[in-house]
Amino acid sequence: MPRIRFVMIGGFLGAGKTTTVARLGRAYARDGRRVAVVTNDQAHDLVDTRTLRHEGFEVGEVPGACFCCKFDDLVDVAGRFSGTAAPDLILAEPVGSCTDLAATVIEPLRHLHADDYDVAPFTVLLKPEHGRKILGGDRNAGFSPKAAYIFLKQIEEADLVGLNKVDRLTPTEIDDLTDLVRNRFPGKPVVPLSARTGAGFDRLLDALASPRIAPSRPIDVDYDVYAEGEAELGWLNCRCAVASSAEFPLDACMLDLITAQRDALARSGMEPAHWKIHGEHGEDAALVNLVSRDAAPELSVASESRVPGARLVVNARVAGDPESLEELVRATLDDWALRHNLVVTIDGMQRFRPGRPVPTHRFG
Ligand SMILES: Nc1nc2c(ncn2[C@@H]2O[C@H](COP(=O)(O)OP(=O)(O)OP(=O)(O)O)[C@@H](O)[C@H]2O)c(=O)[nH]1
Numbered sequence: 001m002p003r004i005r006f007v008m009i010g011g012f013l014g015a016g017k018t019t020t021v022a023r024l025g026r027a028y029a030r031d032g033r034r035v036a037v038v039t040n041d042q043a044h045d046l047v048d049t050r051t052l053r054h055e056g057f058e059v060g061e062v063p064g065a066c067f068c069c070k071f072d073d074l075v076d077v078a079g080r081f082s083g084t085a086a087p088d089l090i091l092a093e094p095v096g097s098c099t100d101l102a103a104t105v106i107e108p109l110r111h112l113h114a115d116d117y118d119v120a121p122f123t124v125l126l127k128p129e130h131g132r133k134i135l136g137g138d139r140n141a142g143f144s145p146k147a148a149y150i151f152l153k154q155i156e157e158a159d160l161v162g163l164n165k166v167d168r169l170t171p172t173e174i175d176d177l178t179d180l181v182r183n184r185f186p187g188k189p190v191v192p193l194s195a196r197t198g199a200g201f202d203r204l205l206d207a208l209a210s211p212r213i214a215p216s217r218p219i220d221v222d223y224d225v226y227a228e229g230e231a232e233l234g235w236l237n238c239r240c241a242v243a244s245s246a247e248f249p250l251d252a253c254m255l256d257l258i259t260a261q262r263d264a265l266a267r268s269g270m271e272p273a274h275w276k277i278h279g280e281h282g283e284d285a286a287l288v289n290l291v292s293r294d295a296a297p298e299l300s301v302a303s304e305s306r307v308p309g310a311r312l313v314v315n316a317r318v319a320g321d322p323e324s325l326e327e328l329v330r331a332t333l334d335d336w337a338l339r340h341n342l343v344v345t346i347d348g349m350q351r352f353r354p355g356r357p358v359p360t361h362r363f364g
């Protein structure tokens with residue numbers, strides 16, 4: 001049986017991994033390749049899984065911890081796609097707060113499952129909103145040095161850095177960010193991209209089709225700093241049902257909710273890494289995102305529908321404590337329900353700090 005090409009797209013929370021996976025998936029499918037996707041998170045109820053399934057992809061999920069700590073689950077989920085008709089390619093999106101993936105996922109796959117998987121160069125997306133501050137050494141990056149350590153380690157271990165969201169950057173900003181990466185990590189290939197417009201994707205697809213040249217040794221990662229950096233991020237996944245006596249505009253109402261939550265975050269001094277809300281009613285679905293305190297919330301998937309009710313899933317990753325995060329989510333949902341005459345019933349709430357990563361394998 002031919003081997004499945006395993007393409008992993010990493011990068012910090014909100015860097016654009018899911019948007020990139022969706023664009024790559026569509027490009028491969030247009031080429032007649034069968035594509036499957038694996039998503040991953042520390043918790044359950046993933047917005048990304050819903051978003052990608054809504055796009056029509058076959059999606060397997062590894063919830064509960066990152067790929068490196070759930071390596072056997074990743075192999076299991078990836079193997080299950082082969083049950084009916086095996087995919088030609090698997091696109092995998094790891095948790096955005098995870099690093100050391102070359103040593104704990106890519107190398108174990110190459111060594112232990114070489115008959116089944118052919119691993120593509122590991123692409124890591126650079127998130128401009130935080131990259132400029134962190135690579136530039138700005139102490140006001142909104143994250144502690146330990147969380148910024150993870151951001152930098154992700155870039156360091158990349159075979160290829162995708163400088164994403166260039167549709168929002170000026171040519172000077174693109175050059176400056178590229179220089180910041182190359183000054184810190186000499187020789188690192190950087191491809192400017194826009195997962196939104198498709199700019200740079202021909203180059204990315206070419207790079208992903210080429211053989212991976214494995215680095216001579218893995219990067220050094222201080223797991224104490226890594227664990228403490230991850231634990232500074234509050235994690236919250238919330239599921240709720242929204243009912244109304246009259247139809248309401250789903251997109252506008254969701255934008256109003258995330259804007260109120262952005263304002264509440266600003267008042268509490270918590271920096272969002274990525275805050276996203278998926279809303280659906282039948283075939284109608286909308287997605288709103290917030291990727292930093294300086295960015296405006298945006299509607300990245302529009303339903304263009306008025307609906308009598310909806311199911312919402314909130315995935316929030318924030319530099320702050322999970323208890324305050326839960327209070328903020330509950331209070332903003334209550335206010336929002338009052339403003340729009342809605343009845344909101346929360347039927348799932350998980351919030352925590354990610355635990356210390358303990359990889360199943362680490363190949364040196
Ligand atoms: N302008 C612009 N926005 C983008 C681009 N790529 C992604 N985004 C937006 O950035 C936000 C985050 O994108 P995602 O694809 O969800 O990011 P992610 O890395 O998967 O996020 P996590 O899974 O939470 O770590 C969304 O609002 C996207 O619409 C891009 O190329 N240009």
Ligand SMILES: [Mg+2]
Pocket residue numbers: 017018019048093
């Ligand atoms: Mg994602």
